[in-house]
Structure formats: C-alpha cells, structure tokens
Amino acid sequence: MMLVALALLIWIAMWVLNVRLATGENANTRTIGLLVPAIFGLTILVVWELLVRGLAVPLVILPAPSHVLSTFLSELPTLWLDLQQTFLKGALSGYIIGCGAAFLTAILVDRYDFLKRGLLPVGNFVAALPIVGTAPILVMWFGFDWQSKAAVVVVMVFFPMLVNTVAGLQETTAMQRDLMRTYGAGYWPSLTKLRLPAAMPFIFNGLKISTTLALIGAIVAEFFGSPTMGMGFRISTSVGQLALDMVWAEIVVAALAGSAFYGVVALVEKSVTFWHPSQRK
Amino acid sequence: MAPNANSIVISANALDLTFQTADAPVHALKDVSLDISQGDFVSFIGPSGCGKTTFLRCIAGLETPTGGTLTVNGMTADEARRARAYGYVFQAAGLYPWRTIAGNIKLPLEIMGYSRAEQNDRVARVLDLVELSDFGAKFPWQLSGGMQQRASIARALAFDADILLMDEPFGALDEIVRDHLNEQLLALWARTNKTIAFVTHSIPEAVYLSTKIVVMSPRPGRITDVIESPLPKERPLDIRDSPEFIEIAHRVREGLRAGHEDD
Amino acid sequence: MAPNANSIVISANALDLTFQTADAPVHALKDVSLDISQGDFVSFIGPSGCGKTTFLRCIAGLETPTGGTLTVNGMTADEARRARAYGYVFQAAGLYPWRTIAGNIKLPLEIMGYSRAEQNDRVARVLDLVELSDFGAKFPWQLSGGMQQRASIARALAFDADILLMDEPFGALDEIVRDHLNEQLLALWARTNKTIAFVTHSIPEAVYLSTKIVVMSPRPGRITDVIESPLPKERPLDIRDSPEFIEIAHRVREGLRAGHEDD
Amino acid sequence: ADEVKLQLKWVTQAQFAGYYVAKDKGFYDEENLDVEVMAGGPDIAPAQVLAGGGADVMLDWLPSALSAREKGLPLVNIAQPFKTSGLMLTCWKDTGITGPQDFKGRTIGVWFFGNEYPFLSWMSQEGISTDGGEDGVTVLKQGFNVDPLLQRQADCISTMTYNEFGQVLDAGVSEDELVTFKYEDQGVATQEDGIYVLEDNLKDPAFKDKMVRFVRASMKGWKYAEENPDEAADIVLENDESGAQTEAHQRRMMREIAKLTAGSNGALDEADYERTVATLLAGGSDPVITKTPEGAWTAEITDEALK
Amino acid sequence: MHKVVPVLTVVAAMFALWYAAVPFMNVKETLTGLERAGAVVTPDNPIERRDASSFGLVFRNSFAIPATYAQDRPRLPAPHQVAQDLWETTALKKVSSKRSLVYHGWITLSATLLGFAIGTAAGILLAVGIVHNRAMDMSVMPWAIASQTIPILAIAPMIIVVLNSIGVQGLIPKAIISAYLSFFPVVVGMVKGLRAPDAMQLDLLKTYNASQNQGFWKLRLPASMPYLFASLKIGVAAALVGAIVAELPAGGARGLGGRMLTGSYYGQMVQIWSALVFAAVLAAALVLLIGFAQKLTLKRMDLS
Numbered sequence A: 001m002m003l004v005a006l007a008l009l010i011w012i013a014m015w016v017l018n019v020r021l022a023t024g025e026n027a028n029t030r031t032i033g034l035l036v037p038a039i040f041g042l043t044i045l046v047v048w049e050l051l052v053r054g055l056a057v058p059l060v061i062l063p064a065p066s067h068v069l070s071t072f073l074s075e076l077p078t079l080w081l082d083l084q085q086t087f088l089k090g091a092l093s094g095y096i097i098g099c100g101a102a103f104l105t106a107i108l109v110d111r112y113d114f115l116k117r118g119l120l121p122v123g124n125f126v127a128a129l130p131i132v133g134t135a136p137i138l139v140m141w142f143g144f145d146w147q148s149k150a151a152v153v154v155v156m157v158f159f160p161m162l163v164n165t166v167a168g169l170q171e172t173t174a175m176q177r178d179l180m181r182t183y184g185a186g187y188w189p190s191l192t193k194l195r196l197p198a199a200m201p202f203i204f205n206g207l208k209i210s211t212t213l214a215l216i217g218a219i220v221a222e223f224f225g226s227p228t229m230g231m232g233f234r235i236s237t238s239v240g241q242l243a244l245d246m247v248w249a250e251i252v253v254a255a256l257a258g259s260a261f262y263g264v265v266a267l268v269e270k271s272v273t274f275w276h277p278s279q280r281k
Numbered sequence B, C: 001m002a003p004n005a006n007s008i009v010i011s012a013n014a015l016d017l018t019f020q021t022a023d024a025p026v027h028a029l030k031d032v033s034l035d036i037s038q039g040d041f042v043s044f045i046g047p048s049g050c051g052k053t054t055f056l057r058c059i060a061g062l063e064t065p066t067g068g069t070l071t072v073n074g075m076t077a078d079e080a081r082r083a084r085a086y087g088y089v090f091q092a093a094g095l096y097p098w099r100t101i102a103g104n105i106k107l108p109l110e111i112m113g114y115s116r117a118e119q120n121d122r123v124a125r126v127l128d129l130v131e132l133s134d135f136g137a138k139f140p141w142q143l144s145g146g147m148q149q150r151a152s153i154a155r156a157l158a159f160d161a162d163i164l165l166m167d168e169p170f171g172a173l174d175e176i177v178r179d180h181l182n183e184q185l186l187a188l189w190a191r192t193n194k195t196i197a198f199v200t201h202s203i204p205e206a207v208y209l210s211t212k213i214v215v216m217s218p219r220p221g222r223i224t225d226v227i228e229s230p231l232p233k234e235r236p237l238d239i240r241d242s243p244e245f246i247e248i249a250h251r252v253r254e255g256l257r258a259g260h261e262d263d
Numbered sequence D: 001a002d003e004v005k006l007q008l009k010w011v012t013q014a015q016f017a018g019y020y021v022a023k024d025k026g027f028y029d030e031e032n033l034d035v036e037v038m039a040g041g042p043d044i045a046p047a048q049v050l051a052g053g054g055a056d057v058m059l060d061w062l063p064s065a066l067s068a069r070e071k072g073l074p075l076v077n078i079a080q081p082f083k084t085s086g087l088m089l090t091c092w093k094d095t096g097i098t099g100p101q102d103f104k105g106r107t108i109g110v111w112f113f114g115n116e117y118p119f120l121s122w123m124s125q126e127g128i129s130t131d132g133g134e135d136g137v138t139v140l141k142q143g144f145n146v147d148p149l150l151q152r153q154a155d156c157i158s159t160m161t162y163n164e165f166g167q168v169l170d171a172g173v174s175e176d177e178l179v180t181f182k183y184e185d186q187g188v189a190t191q192e193d194g195i196y197v198l199e200d201n202l203k204d205p206a207f208k209d210k211m212v213r214f215v216r217a218s219m220k221g222w223k224y225a226e227e228n229p230d231e232a233a234d235i236v237l238e239n240d241e242s243g244a245q246t247e248a249h250q251r252r253m254m255r256e257i258a259k260l261t262a263g264s265n266g267a268l269d270e271a272d273y274e275r276t277v278a279t280l281l282a283g284g285s286d287p288v289i290t291k292t293p294e295g296a297w298t299a300e301i302t303d304e305a306l307k
Numbered sequence E: 001m002h003k004v005v006p007v008l009t010v011v012a013a014m015f016a017l018w019y020a021a022v023p024f025m026n027v028k029e030t031l032t033g034l035e036r037a038g039a040v041v042t043p044d045n046p047i048e049r050r051d052a053s054s055f056g057l058v059f060r061n062s063f064a065i066p067a068t069y070a071q072d073r074p075r076l077p078a079p080h081q082v083a084q085d086l087w088e089t090t091a092l093k094k095v096s097s098k099r100s101l102v103y104h105g106w107i108t109l110s111a112t113l114l115g116f117a118i119g120t121a122a123g124i125l126l127a128v129g130i131v132h133n134r135a136m137d138m139s140v141m142p143w144a145i146a147s148q149t150i151p152i153l154a155i156a157p158m159i160i161v162v163l164n165s166i167g168v169q170g171l172i173p174k175a176i177i178s179a180y181l182s183f184f185p186v187v188v189g190m191v192k193g194l195r196a197p198d199a200m201q202l203d204l205l206k207t208y209n210a211s212q213n214q215g216f217w218k219l220r221l222p223a224s225m226p227y228l229f230a231s232l233k234i235g236v237a238a239a240l241v242g243a244i245v246a247e248l249p250a251g252g253a254r255g256l257g258g259r260m261l262t263g264s265y266y267g268q269m270v271q272i273w274s275a276l277v278f279a280a281v282l283a284a285a286l287v288l289l290i291g292f293a294q295k296l297t298l299k300r301m302d303l304s
C-alpha cells in the first residue's frame, strides 16, 4: 500500500511540475517541448512500476517496466531480427507499394471524374473490411513469409492514402486553377506545377496515417501465420509461453519503431510543405 | 499580327450570361456590347455584383457567355486564351505559396517554354519594374499584401501578351502606394502600347487611368454609360485637380448613383 | 460614469510595443502618445503595416504594450475590456457561419446576459439601423461582402458601449455604398455621442468623418501628425468639395507621403 | 453451490465434451458445484487467466504447464483425463518423406502458443535443427487450419487425430496420400489436456474438497461421453456459441477423443510424467525446462476422488 | 443517375475481375480434386503442379474451369458462392439462431456501439483537456500517437484477461478494445476542430469578455462540428474493427469476429468472406448513419 500511495504522490507531483513547465516562460522552446512529454512518459513508467510492485501483480499478467527493460536489453538480437522481418521486409515494402499504388490511382481517379464517382464509394466500402478477416485470406494467398504481411499492409494503407491524395488534388482554389487556364496550360503542367504541390499537405496526411497502419498491419498479420520470427510471431508465441516481459519488449519496439517512422515522415513533411500555414507557425 | 492603331482587339456583341444556381438563376450580364481598340485603356466601374469580374472573365475565356458573340484578336475568347493572348491580374494576388516570388513570376514562362536564361532575364526585369528586386527569393507570406499584389502584376507582365486584363489590382493598397502604381502602370502602357481592361471601385482611379470608362449597373449586369476621356495620354498626378478631370469624375459618379437608385 | 464633454476617455502615453517573432523582433509601436476625449471621432490613417490595427488592439486590451501607459475610461485597457467598455468592428466581418445574421448579432447579448426579450428587441433595432431587417434569418454566406460588413457593425452596436473601435470597416465596399454608410455612421455618432476610433486607408473618408485625424508612419510605427478638423459636426456629403475639406485632405496626404519617403 | 470456473484451452468442441456433459447431465449439480465453462481461443493463455484469478481450474498440456511453473507460476496437475496424445504430424506421401530423417530441408507447420514444445523436443531428440537450411527443418507458425498442407505451402503440418486430421480427409484427401507420425508412436508424446490449479489454492482444504468433487464429476462426464458419443457431441453443439460447428464434425471428433480418454481414470500416470519430463529436459541447446520440476503434480485429488 | 451509374460500373468491373480471377486462384486444388476423381490432368503430379504457373495450368486444363467455381474450400470463392452463403445465413435463418449472421452482427454491433460511445466520449473529453490545458497538450499528444502504434491484437487478450480477473466479462471488455481504437481519430479531429476558430473569432469573444465556458459553447464547440463528424465516421469504422478484434481471443465466441475465426479454423473460406462482406456493409451503414446525424445536427445548430 505504501508503494501505491507513493505512486499516487509521484503522479501528482509530476503533473504539477509539467503544468509549471508548460505554462512557464520557456514553454515554447524545443527543450521544454521534448521535456514535458518525456516527464509524462517517465511518470507513467514509474507509477506502473510502483503499482506492479505495490499490488504484487503476477509477472504473467503484467511485468514491471524494469523487468521489461532488462529483457529488452538482453534480447536485443532477437528483437532486431524481428524488427527486420516485420518492419523492414513486411511493413516498409507494403507501405511503399500501397502508398505508391494509391498515389498513382489517385492521379487517374482525379483525371477521370467517372472513376472518382465510381471508385471512391466502393473504395470506402472495401476500406471498411476488418484486417482480422483479410489477414487469413492474404496469408493463404501469399504464403507465410513477409510477402503476405506486405499484402495486408497494402490493403490497409491503400484507401486512406487514395482518399487523402484525391482530396488533396482537389484542394486548389478556383483562382489558382483559373491562373493556369489564363496561361493556356494543359493537363501535365497544371498537375506538376499546381495540383501536386497544392496536394502535398494532404498527401502527407495520408502518408502519416499510413505509417501506424503499416506497422500494426504487419504485426497483426503475423498472428495468422508466419515463419518463426517477426514481432507478431514473437508476441503471440510469448503470450503462450507466459513470457510477458518479452511481449512488452516487442511492444516497446513497436512503439519506438512506429513513432520513429511517423517522426521521419513528419520531418519530410515539414521540409516539403514548409509553405503551408500549419507548418509556418 | 502587327498592332495597328484603332484596330479592334476585343469586340463584344449583345453578350448575355446567366449563372444557373441551386435556387434562382443569376442574370450576371445582359446585352453587353462593347468594342475595345488596340492601345485602349478601358476601366470598368460599377457597384458590387454588377458583373465587372464576370465580363473580364468572359474576355479571358474563363467563363462562357450564354448569348451574344465575343471575339478577341479576331478569335473566340477560348482560342485567344489558348494562344496566350493576354495577361490576367486577379482581384487577389493568388501567388502559389510553395514558390518564391521569382518562382511565381517564372511560372508562366516555364509553361510557355521560355529558355532558362530568358526566364531569369525576364524575372529580373519585371521584378525591377514593380520594385521588388530584393524580394525575388522571399516566399509570398513574407511580403505585405501590397507587395504580393505587385508581384502578381509582375507575373502578368513577364510574358509578351498584348492584352492586359486587371481585376481591381490595387484594391488592397493604401492611397500613396496606389498613386505610385497608377503612375507606373500608365508609363508601362504608354511605352508598350498594350490594350488594358481594368476593373476598379475608385472613381478617381478610373478617370486618371483610362481612355474609356465603362459604367455598369447590376441586376441584371449591363453597361449604362461609356465615357470617352478627353484627357491627354501624358498624365501627371495633379491632373486630378483639373476641371476636366473633376467634370468626368462627376459624370461617372452620376452614372454610378443612377445604377444604385434601381435597388 | 455620466459622459461629460471633453473628459478624456482614452489616454495613451509613450506607448511602445515590440512583437517577439522567430527572427527579428518587430517594433510595431514606438512612443505613441494620444488623448481621445468623450465624443471624439478619431481616424487613424497610414501605410500598410504602420501599426494602426495594433494600436486599436492595445486600446481594446487585446494586445499588451511593452512600454508606456494606457488608460481607457480611467482603467487599464484590460479592465476596460472586462467592463465591456467598447464595441469592436474587425477588419473582416468575421461572422460565425453557423449562426444567422440575427444570431450573430445576438451573440454578445447572450454572453452579456441580456434577457430574451431584450435581445430580440435590440437585434431588431440594429438590423434596422444597418438596413438589414429583411436578412435577420439569413446565413452569412447568403449575403454579399458589403452586407456582411454591415452586419458586423450592427453586432458591435447591439450592446451599449460608449466606445466604438472600428478597423477599416468599409474597406471592401464600393464608393456609393461606402458614402452611404459614412453618412449613417456620422448620424449615429451625432445621435449617441459615442467615442469612435476608426482606421481607414481612404483620405476622403478620414477627413469626412473625423474630428481628429491621426497620421501614422511605419518602421517603427509612430504618430507623425495629429490634425484637428475644423469641419462642423453637421456634414452633408458635398462638404467634400469645400475648400476646407480639400485643404485638410491635402495636409493628410502630405503627412502620408512623408511617411512613405522613409522607405 | 460452490462456484468453479473452468478455463478451456480452445474453442468449444468435442475435445472438451466431458465437462459439457458433466454440466449438462447434472453431474456437477450432484456434487453441489456450479461450474462455469469458459471457452478459450487462439490468443487466450489459460495460465494467464488462472494467474489473474479469472478462473479456478484450467486445461493445459504438460510441457506448457511445466514451462510456466519454471517461469514462476506454480501450476499443479491434479488430474489427467487424457491418457493418450492425439498430436501428430501429417505429411504428403508424394514428398518422399518416410521418417523423421527425411524432415531435413522440409517445411513443417507447427502450432506455437505453448503447443510447440513437444515438436521442439522431438526434433532435438532427432538432432534436427529447427532454424531452416539444408540440414534443418523450416518451421512455419501454422495458423488455424489445414490449408498450408492442402495448398502445399508446407510438406507436413501438425494435426490432432480428432480434428485437423479429419479436416484433411474431409477436403477429399485419402489416407494413402498421406504419411502420419503420431507423437505417441515416436515416443515423444506428452500429456495433453490435463487439469491444473494453482499450488497455493491447494493449501485451502475447502478448495481441495471442491476440486475433488470437480474431478469426480468431470470424470463421470468423460466416461458418459465415451459411452454416448453422439449425445455428447450434441451437447457440445448446444454449447457452441459461434454456430460454426457441424454435427458430423463434432460426432467424429467425439469418437476420436474417446480413444484418447479411454485409458484414463483421471489419475496421472507417473511413468508417463517422468518420461515427458525427461524429454523436455533433454531438449539439446534450448531445453524447454532446465531443472527437474518439484511438486508439479499431485495425486491427492484423484486419490480422494476415485475412492 | 449521375451517382449510380459510375458506382455500378465500377462494381460490375470488380465482379468481372473477381470472376475472371477465380479459375487461376483455385486451379491447383481443383485439379488435385479432379485427379482424385479419375480425371486426366496435365501435369499429373501435384508437386509439379505446385511449382507450375496458374496461368499455364488453367489453359492446359480448360475443362476444369467450371469446377473452379464450385470448390468447397476455395482459395477465392466465386461471388455467387459468397452471395449464396450470405443469403442463407441472413434471410433463411431465424435472427435468433446462432447460425444467423444477423445474430452475430448484432452481437458485434452492440459492442461496437458501446465502444464507440465510450471512445467518442473519452476522445472528446481528452480533446477538451488538450485544448484548454497546455500541460495536457504537451504531455498527452505524443503518447496518444505512440499508443496507436501498439498492435491492438497483441494487447487485446491481455485486456480481456485483466478485466476478467477483476470480474468484468462479456460486452465491456470488447467495448473497451473497440473504444481504444475509436478514441484516437476523435481526439485528433476534435483537437483540430476545437482549434479551428481563428484568432479574430477568439478576439471577438475577448472583446465581449466572454468566459472560457461561453467561448467553448458558443464558439469552439460549434466550430468543431464538421471536424467531429468527419472523425466520427473514421472512429465508428475503427470501433467495428476493434469489436471484431476483441472477439478473436475469446475464440469461437459469438460475433462476426468469432465467425471469421471459426471460418478460418475450419477452412470455411466462404464463411469468412460472407462475414467480411457483412462487416463492411455494417460499417458502411454506420458511416451513413453518422452522415445522417451530421446533417440533422448541422441543421439544428443553425437554429441556435
């Protein structure tokens, strides 16, 4: 009970500290911008640790963060292998294929209004297919290795990306389009010089959404059949072996890889769409 | 097509345009007839919603009239648009935010296939003309509204079109800057002998600039008066205090007021 | 606080305001001192970016000066804001699109806790004042730009503030409508004895409306001239052709030009 | 009545008929027990449920239970209704596989989630690596069904005599197209579907008493099911909430299950137990358990129940 | 017409493609089956066929094409097989029957709706907190993003077990998982929406000295409505996926997820496909419903 009370106390103390930092004078600096979420995350970990210890939660239900950390460190080679299999082979290739295909389709769809009116509603429908149903089918079609994971990712990211890109390509204002017409500009010049640049904020929105979808998709697909490596494989077998510390170590890897992936895309976005009001500040 | 004086460049005959909207159709232009000759500076003035922009857009081939005929350089408006017969300055600057000022001015040059060297040359020249030489590498949002408007004028001047269509280009500027740009525009017009169609809300501006002032009136949009200006081509700013000037301004104001009375 | 003539309502003393931005700080107001008395109609005129809006926002307590003192109704600007001492008309209409025109005008009344009946009463009255009685149930996008601007003026008039702060309220309107609204504003001012601070780009407008014209100049924003108008309170539109009027306009123009010379 | 929550290892099917029959036939009522049978699934680890207090009793395979015990979750086997193992590898005959020595270089589907231990210890006994390559087997984490075999994505897959093997036959494959390796025949069989509880709970006499009654009633259910397979299958079907099971499938499964429970009266055979522990300990470089488990089973309950 | 024709065309094209793909997808198993039944197929060895291309096989054994449309365990079921299964499991079964998709759909739907309600409420509350409290904004947002990189299928069983151990069972655990998936789009959309008012709209309220409360109800909330509904549409689809995912660990339990799982457990591809289609229809219906609510709300708001 002591530990539980301590956990509560630390929670309150950290929160007060964060409120101070966030409303203090240097609140807009980069350091504080990183410090505040870091403190928040650290607080969660400390509270988690104390609660697990204080309430004597069995290891097989929820391991303490310290335990997860030590597993994480000692199992680094395995984790790295799994990350390669799931992220580099499955998620990334599926992400590139899916987003690339969606991008090209979006340009077609944007060009032919008929396609737009026909494909988008059907696309919305297909996008609602739950991965839980599609994954076993795709594993059956594309085999146990990373190809089927990539296929699942393609299916998952295709429509969010398509919808965003199509919306982006229509984002130009009437005046911007009229300007192109006054130059007698044809389809390609107005695509490359107007509609694509204008679409970039939307395209990146799609790309960002797709990062998290890609990783989750690849991991979940491994639950439905995989070689004997991969993050999803490790998670599902470790649960069966009651190695919850390993499960959480993989989850940590997933969260790190996912956030990093998201962050990289967000950085690229920043440099490409520097002109957009939301990036200017 | 060598420009010879008094040849008719833009000719509208009984032009009619009705917008189909969700509820009632809007009769934006009714029976508009007007000839504009090579080298004319024509101002359009009239209350908000009288169809000035719409008429300019018809000339530019951006809007299709629902009745009457319209020729530009002897072609249909759409053909003239494809032949890149005019430069158009919109009511708002409308610069592309992802391009620098120089990049924005380069845009039409790229599309029209000018060589790289020629592009840079022309950009430098028109930037100088609108006094933005130091700002070529800046992005639009880093400039004040007035500077942006000047950049958009430079963009329309960068390529060689004989016709210039300008929709309230100086609306957002303060009086001093406006006076200055008015002078510049007149100088450019005198030098290049371009044909200019110019929309404005300001009576002094219309009188100061034009060889011909077209007064319009709304619901439906039509021409109520066409005033030929007797002012000389050479116009110092203080011509605005001359009796002729005040006389014309008075006539324009009366025409405008008559249009408003209808409401 | 019974308004007695010539009591000072707004008093700025050596006001200074510097914006901290990502790159260089912007010195928007420098050493601005000005007294505005009860019942004054003060116009602010000056080139784009000279700090007119910023000064008005300081008075409204929307911006905090970095130096000098400012009192409004004897309180700090922020206290005055909390006491709802003024109505503010922004440069753009800024109506809430999900509310009807009447609903928009009701907004401040709801917030200030007027009774339902009182609300309806006042909405009807100010709608009438800006000649929009038929449009109360319409939504903003169903009105032309000019009508929206009038609605936003009505919104600022709906509650009883002795001070009216107006930031280029008529910028988007054509000359005829603008003249009309100028007359109306003068009539309202004469009737209610409000104190009005008014930003404009138009020299005739400033001269026509004001008892006091403040000319400002940029980088850093400061007051370069304060012109007391000798024109009578009663001002027909054609007062603008009187020599006094032209004389004041000339002085304003000179002041403005001087400000521009600095660039 | 005393409440007992039973966590199954898999979805509702005839594999668990004994418990459903005992409940349906009122055998639990007779023992003054109120038993809740909780179906499992692919991602539910019964041991976890037990540890979390969500269940009182669970079913598991011995290797998985021993491994959990070594991880600090003190599971104790209190009864073993399954005498024989139903696990086997099923291979296409036309691949030329005739014995374990032919597995090298092949692709084999294996269930994980605690079901992989028997396979791993078998392979380590045979000295075959499970990391792929020329001299090892390539292991696939087999999903839920027999498609990998039917579509020849794998040369062999794991099947249970009572379930997946039937599905292969149902798909039109005849038995002579197949080669099967029963773990039982290979000497690597392990004790499947034993009844486990937490060691600490056994210190409580009331709990112990409850378990005695539970095991007694459950075994009665099993024996009834063995004798009345069709009725037992129908009872299972009634308890299936997914509506996906078919009568034909469950009736056949029940008949096959009956063969596995036939030899058991509920008591764990110590010799079987020792043999399993030995194979698990001998797991080569990566043994499933590293030291001989102590107290991982008890005869107290069955002794009492079978009196 | 303007809307229907293109959709129908695309759907028709999709079905045509689907039908065309069936022989290629199913040819290998079909040939093996036919061979067992005594037919002569080329090549006559399953291992050779395994390594052969489907195209070649179809062309060399064109007689087998009809049979590819009538497989019991097809790799790709033909549309009519799916349609038939759908018809049998919806129209021809009593809705209370465990074999009725409507029954399972309802089970999933109830968890979806509860989860969606929880997720939406949590999302809105979190967004309100984030918009009004800088500390919350800075601390929570990065972690909310990180939370979405955690594979839900991995923690779903843990959530179920943990909740089970404190005695919560049945609908609630499913709803919580469903809420976990749906809260994120709502937070993101709602934060965007509550921040949609521009500086001038906020300043206007300041000139009225409006309280934070008034600012919320009169400006931020109405301004956020379009954003809210856009993210509710994403959120409700996510909630459905969450409910289905949550049905997996519980194995052959009830619900569409259970259907898909047992379908794949017993190799009943057609059953998976019809559950999938049913789920997509359900999602489409929910999205439509929200679109409807959106129209109503926006209309109602106008009367304010």
Ligand SMILES: Nc1ncnc2c1ncn2[C@@H]1O[C@H](COP(=O)(O)OP(=O)(O)OP(=O)(O)O)[C@@H](O)[C@H]1O
Pocket (backbone or CB within 6 Å): B019, B020, B021, B026, B027, B028, B046, B047, B048, B049, B050, B051, B052, B053, B054, B055, B221
């Ligand atoms: N695309 C459109 N659809 C429907 N009505 C339109 C459209 N464009 C313009 N109108 C209507 O046509 C009329 C003329 O509009 P136009 O823009 O030409 O006026 P204007 O004279 O340029 O006014 P302003 O001075 O405000 O720019 C107006 O009543 C306007 O509402």
Ligand SMILES: Nc1ncnc2c1ncn2[C@@H]1O[C@H](COP(=O)(O)OP(=O)(O)OP(=O)(O)O)[C@@H](O)[C@H]1O
Pocket (backbone or CB within 6 Å): C019, C020, C021, C026, C027, C028, C046, C047, C048, C049, C050, C051, C052, C053, C054, C055, C221
């Ligand atoms: N929030 C801000 N942050 C940084 N600089 C600002 C900010 N607001 C205004 N400024 C700068 O302060 C100066 C004065 O701006 P202000 O808006 O008061 O000009 P203004 O006289 O109203 O111009 P206009 O006639 O264009 O409305 C400008 O240089 C502007 O760029």
Ligand SMILES: Cc1ncc(C[n+]2csc(CCO)c2C)c(N)n1
Pocket (backbone or CB within 6 Å): D009, D010, D015, D042, D111, D112, D113, D115, D142, D143, D144, D145, D160, D193
């Ligand atoms: C992921 C997964 N694990 C196990 C099985 C097979 N299975 C079904 S019941 C049973 C015996 C357990 O008592 C086994 C091994 C599967 N199909 N999928």
Ligand SMILES: [Mg+2]
Pocket (backbone or CB within 6 Å): B052, B053, B054, B091, B167
């Ligand atoms: Mg216009």
Ligand SMILES: [Mg+2]
Pocket (backbone or CB within 6 Å): C052, C053, C054, C091, C167
């Ligand atoms: Mg301003």
